[in-house]
Amino acid sequence: MTLAEEIRERSGQDINSCYQCHKCSGGCPVTFVCDLPLSGLVRALQLGLRDVALASRLVWLCSGCRACFERCPNGIDGARVLDALKAMAKEADRVEDPQVAAFHDAFLGMVRRFGRAYELGMMAEYKLRTGTLTQDVPLGMKMMARRKLRLLPSLAPRRGDLGRLFREGVRYRKRQAGGDLA
Ligand code: SF4
Ligand code: SF4
16 A cells, blocks of 8 residues: 555545645645645655655644645645544654653543543643643643633533544554454
């Protein structure tokens, strides 16, 4: 399977339809802090440059705003491509900054449990994972006093559906690795 086919299987996006018009990069709010614009990253994927793609800062700095999708004449959803690359980087143990990996895991852990983000729980888990538990306590107290942080999580009504999605993701990774599907 080529890298472009793998991306298509994981994200549903046909990156081979990209003809490098750069409209996505022109509207992307994080290009200025990235080593590669989205159009450059898509080109790297077309060329099978897995290492270049997995090492790109854009994978982790993408805000998920989907401006690229709105601008792309071929309907390529860059955020989905980058989500696939996040998963690939995690599976390949290629996340260079452990704090980034910890934040990603903490965020997804809350979504898996509650069906939506729970900021206080996410920050506690992130700080436990990174050994920085007391670092932002004064800021956290201020935010709680101003009701910017909820003490308890609010549960999404159909969080069971998300749980199924996560389980399907685990099964997919096992299939990819040739493991046991039971
Ligand atoms: S979704 Fe990500 S890649 Fe696309 S425009 Fe927004 S920040 Fe850039
Ligand atoms: S806007 Fe679409 S076609 Fe143009 S460079 Fe970006 S991904 Fe490729």
